[in-house]
Amino acid sequence: MPAFTGLTAIAGGLLSSTFLSGALGSALLRIAVGVGLSLAARALSGEKAPEAGGVKGKLQAGGDVSRSVVFGRTCTAGSLVYANTWGKSGKTPNAYFTQVIALADHPIRELTGLWVNGEAVTIDTNDTSYGDWGFPVKEYETDGDDNHLWIKWYDGTQTVADPFLVNTVSSAQRPYSNKRIGKGVAYAIVTAQIDEELFTGFPQFKFEIQGRKLYDISKDSTAGGSGPQRWSDPSTWGGDGDDLLAVQVYNLLRGIIEQGTWLYGLQTVTGARLPAADWIAQVNKCRLQVQGPDGLEPQFVTGGEITVDTAIGDAVDKLLTGGNARLIESAGVYKIRVGEPDAPVAFFTDDEILSTEEQTFTPFFGLSETVNGITATYPEPNEGWNTKAAPPLYNATFEVEDGNRRLLTDVPMDYVYRSGQVQRLM
Template sequence: MALAATGVGAAIGAAAVTSAIGVSAGTISAIAGGLSVAASLTAKKPTATGGGSQIEFSADPQAGVPYLVGRTGTAGNIILRQASDGWSVNTPNDLNDMVTILSGAGPIAGIESFTSDKVAISFDAAGNAIGEYKDKMFQRSQRGLCPEPAALTVQAGSSSAPTGWTAAHRLSGLAAVMWRLRYDAKQRFFQNGVPAPMWVARGVLVYDPRMDSTYPGGSGPCRWDDESTWVYDGADSAHPSGENPYLHALAWVIGRHQNGKRVMGLGSPIESIIVSDFVEGANVADANGWTIGGVVYSRPDTKWNVLKLMLQAGAGEPLKVGARIGCLVNTPRVSLATVTEADICGDSTLAAMQPVRNRLNTVTPRIRSEAHGWAIVPLAPIRVPEHVAEDGDERSREIEYGLVQDVDQGATLARYDIENTRELGPGTFPLFPRWINFKGGDCITIDRGDLEPLKVLILKRKIEPATGTVTFEVRSETDGKHAFALGQTTTPPPTASVSGYDPSVAAPAVGDWTAIGATLTANGVSIPAVVVTGQVVLGTADAAIFDLRPYIAGAGMEDGWIGGGVEAPTVTKREFTGVTPGTQYEVSVRYRVRGVIGNRRILGPVTAGDFTVPGDGGGDGGVAAMTATEFVATLRNGTRTVDVSWRTPRSPRFNVSRIVVNGTEDSTGYGGSLGGYIATTITLTGSMQYFDIVIRSYDDAGVAVDTDPITIEP
């Protein structure tokens, strides 16, 4: 539901939504000031047309050619004005003859209506006024065909055309009107001179790729290089192509040509235009009901400023992508990829927050209003109280949307302009060559790791030929601003800012893991154990860390833990053997995220099971007696050498011990007397961050018993 009022000057409700998004980027410099984005992109807003007022009926020999887009009212530009003879042969100079140009680059779609001093007047087939102005006012018009079949004429008494007007004055390619007024000797008409005319017309035709069968997804005869196939009415009658801002912008970039010569627009080759950008914008404009209407001029307006004016009407901006021209439309976007620290190949910068002086919280939009005689009028200010409170005072600006003629549309654009000034940026990120296929207008996520991930919009792309380095200039992209600008919510998004990444990792949730005391049996041997089962629910975890300790009532959170191993996040079960039968134990489960180990979830206490060995009559022949004792493993500082020592099992069935690292058993066997002391060194190999070391002891039947592991971190 639109929140803007329906009348000019009515209070227009503001609306919005989003959440504050922090930022992370490789080697970020958080810059408090000096980088300014005071518009939707880094570019300035377009200036109002410099060709004069479209509603002033005047003759200006220095004026450029008018270019009428969409449906609008215009007084045109007078190119001929003179007195002519006459209504009869005896009434010299009794006709005031005027020829006015409504638009170049014709044909236009047509003229809807005409008013004189705000009074609607229609004309018969001969061009004579119908009603009280009969025989006092005469008019004929042409759409601006190229070529026009004949020059404009309209019979006024004995005169069919102004003096000196010949068949050579066809004005091909120009939508024009011949308007003739007859002097009234009784002064009942035109007492105040020439009345103010206003023609309401539907403007120039456009190329619509959606109606072009040669364009992917298009259907129809429209072709970019044949203006005779261009259209005003769209495939959808509710959304005329000739009133779509992005299709007019595309036509302007292609350029308007007559007799093989460019007469309007940029004239870019189709290969230099990112047509898909304009098609996307056209679809968004249709969905949001955004239209365009007004008159621009071939001079003194610059071609680039005219393009910006057209796109501004659809909440868009032109983009230069290398040697190609595209555009960007304000619309919700999906992040296409995530940039991590590994992708960044140099120093990157990003403004931490827009300075208050650059942020707007109030905008007074100015639009063209049909209800006000097609004049540019201000709407009620769009003010966001939440932003005013944050900024400490009102920071306002008046923005003219010269080709917008709808109140709700003007309010929407004003809200977008407010929110875009509050996006953080610009920032620059140099990336490796694999990012070369991304372009301006794409959204990506910057996830450095030390700061909160940030969704950003690519504004510019620069490629370094020598190295292939791709540098993106970006600004933050707050999703919630779209619902606010479109009037779908009254909650504005918070101002975007850099927020530090919280490295803390929460303990596993209650219920994610459970521990039980158990007796494990294999090959006739039963041993006591503590078994933990569950799953790693935290999606960002790269490891699960298990620890074990005998249960002591009142023990501190970090007291007495024995390393139980580091497992991949896919682990669902961890068994602790080598525990004392019938003894109570507690188990700790922690997660590791980007090298940060989280808080413990303590399970238990649980009671370990019993053990038996075939033929074991008790005494010193049980499993406990088969476990090596006094096991110590110590890493030498600055090396990968580990000193390992233990005492061999006391069981008379003991055969040999071997060292096991991360599950891999070394072939070297260690024997000796029962309970004898063994000392040796090992060298850690491989790139693992953690190494679990255990002593595995075998009896004479080949049954093995492991010590609890010791975790070494080189």
Template sequence: MPQLIAGPLFSFLISSTAIATTVAGPLATAIGYAVFAGGAFLASTLLAPDKPEVPKPDDGSYNLKQSVPSLAYVLGTTKKGGDYAFLEEKSGTAYHIIVWAGHRISGFVQHYLHDDKVTLDGDGDVAAIGGKYSEDAVRILTRVGVNASSAYSDVVTKFPTIWNNNCRGDGLASVLMRVRTAKSEDYLDVFPNQMPEHSAVGNGALLYDPRKDSTQGGSGSHRYENPSTWEFSKNIALMRLWHLCHPVGGKMSYTNMYLPDWINAATICDQNVTNRSGGTEKRYNGGFWFRASNDPIEVGRVMDEAAEMVVYQRADGKIGVHAGEYVAPDITLNAVNTHSIRVDKNKRRSATVLGVRGRYVNTAKDYITEDAAIYGDPYGDVDDSTERTKTFENALIQSHNHCQRKQKLVYTRANARKVSIVADYTADDVRNVPYRRFVTVHYPSRGLVNATVEITSSVSIDLRNMRISFSGILVDSDLYAFNAATEEGVPGESVEPLPDDGVPDPVDFAATIETEVVSGGATAAFILATWDFEDDTLTYELEYDRTSGSTGVQSVFSNAGDTQVRSGYLVDGEEYKCRLRAYGGGSKSDWTDYIFLTATADPVAPGAVTSVSATPGSGQATFQWTAPNSANYFACRIYINTVNNFGTSTLSATEYGPPSAVDNRTVVGLAAGTKYAWLVSINPSGVEGTAVATGSFVVT
């Protein structure tokens, strides 16, 4: 039964479309390739499932993991993720091979890991951003998709049984992202968002430019039959020409293109226009991406809409294009050659558009889609039956000025007077209407005096009655005029993501030596660290060590929300260094600077030594003293100087002994001459008593 239905349907579609192809006029964007491809294509699209729409810019913000994804094509400059071709791990290192585009590209401009712009060194290693991606955790290598590429040697070496030198990826622009695991204690600092997600800004396909082809009236070495002569471009007309002649688009030949039209369209696209800041930019340039599975009609519509182009078939069968410019009409329709005319003033309040909203891709803000300023005044009429606004959005448009110019055109066309005309096909020049975008209509009785009509529908030809019919809107010759200084609005502020500052560093970190009595009545010293309160979810690590390094680094952790922590007991009299950092959410802050402290379990100085004397000799001197009757006496220090100044004297020896004992010490290696000495008692914490001078003596 389906065959019985399909048979007559196919027959009808083929015959009717063949007639339309023969007599087709300017093709509206919505018609696209349907007329070119013939009835068979139209019938197949009616019976086949709908193809996916052209992806929005935000759709490329992640990498796709599936068995056999449809190839991605990139035109102009855009930001997108890629499609996984390989993902394996060995010895703690993951290897990701991601296909960014299914064709040769000009090159990669900027790499991203998640939302972080990253910088690569000469080896492809990602420079750390604070603690992120530190210690060469991520390496990025690329291939631009030349016809004879090379395999990624790291992957071949690690996985020779499943990936060898024949796995080159010819004609595929790809990325190898190698990710090394981090220490468990550093993992969330190095990879705070877990495994990195790669995306990149890249310059897409190389395009043929007939303006640079000396064999087609241009000047240069471009040849449409030799893609190696092509160059990268953001020119939308050149993108459209490429798409019409590519297997994922119109599947046509460049010999079927009327290249003078395309040369003019490309020139219009590259005209300089002034934006609201006073700078210049190209009239119709941009960038976007799509998949081979996307509807080629829809892909073509995006390009036609962005550059104000109308693709049509000429009388000689070649494919021409009306560029996004006003062309003075050379055909006039009047009461003599017009059978009927209907004018719609388009003043119904329910259909009036008061404002046009627009959305565009902001390349200055990492290619996010933003709202443009509203063109018009959507609040100018409070009648609820009024269609207040239209919304314009095109994935190819990458500047606010470009979007505003398109919004003005949408506004103008939505509110323009509409006309429908049936004319005499045999009258002079009327049969050329299908190959024009603008015509003049002079019909004073209907209020049209040398009025310019932009044809907005396909042109129908009735050869039986020798009539031609079409619809359009009334426009002025300044249709494309745009004064950015007065007409381009200021876009609203977009939400700026706050930078990830990570765990906050400790504030007002301080450390002191404190003491407490332990078992047996002895006194022990410890470090007490304090800081300002930040958040009750944070914990803090105090790290301390002898400056001599003899005991190794030790750490203690606070409870969450505390503002102090203490160390273990210290070796009395030793100098220590300590520092602090915060922990939160599995990550940590930077360390504070070191604070240096000396452990002092007993802060009370012992009594001074007594009965001091110095007996000089040859290159030496013998010192004698009586230790004080202090329970905390520990030793006597001997300071020597060549002048009578204790402040600049040098510690020459330390003699340990019990309290109240008579003790002595011989210091050798002294230079001949007059010397001065001071004997100082100390307790076990190194706290000194009063210095006692020996007086001068002469070493021989």
């Protein structure tokens, strides 16, 4: 993520204080013409999966941090863009430590959760008594009402610099100018007060967020959908489609534009090359309510953070995995297919196939290329968004046919955060 205008990311070891002494602490779309295999299908064929982001659980710092795009619900540690120690508590100097952490390089919908040192905490948004400091975190109270941790956040639509940073945290050594707005950048401000029982080192944060608002063609009545959204007016975007796989892929193909400048995705694909009726049908398949572990849920939702140095094709592949989906390109036109195959539109028999030369194929592959079981990993929100192994899927009949061998492949589902969806895909 970029530093705000005039900000320099703080590298480890720059801050030395009572609170913390010592180190700061721990495009071109690459999809072949025809039908692109999903990541799960690739894994079943023995092909290695690409690396393409997902949950970013470690705070990034330094001057060369990639910008990023956030889709749907996910968790990020963000990137550090400013930090300072300041103030006194009793006789203790530099008793407060404030960090500015960028969450996304664009506006987001909201901050929905916070983890501190791996534990989920409660932000008391009803307590506004601290003013510009932000909201207290309940788990970091002592003696009933003495708070030691506060947070506030901006969704990226802010137009002025934060007054707490400008008037309270800023110092001559590390100034924070009133011109440091962070325009178009979603960010959080976290402030900790020294307490040896609560903090034994540098506090680590993870933020659960709902990513950018997206254009949902199924909600555009001028494109064949039903609703007020318009591609030409981003202020109309946003809704339940922000979490749907097909909507996210559509926006990647059309390109992500921020502040009038291309940020990520393709740059020359027009709406005419993404047939509206086709995409609307697939968006609605993603939206279809199916039975999940806790009741009905949309069939295919995905979420994650994509750094802009990720090959666009790899990012698309990872998203497609969330719905056993395929992306089809023919003569410059892109279509998507999610989930189970749709009804056939035509039929033909062997008698209608003409061949001018011999055709060969391999009906059975060698044992080294055979798969009869599958394992998968995914980020689990109920376990701090850490990677979790899903229950494996075995087939005893296939194992017997393969000489009583269990031949497994693994599918990393980095953008799928619901256990029920992972099991359906397996």
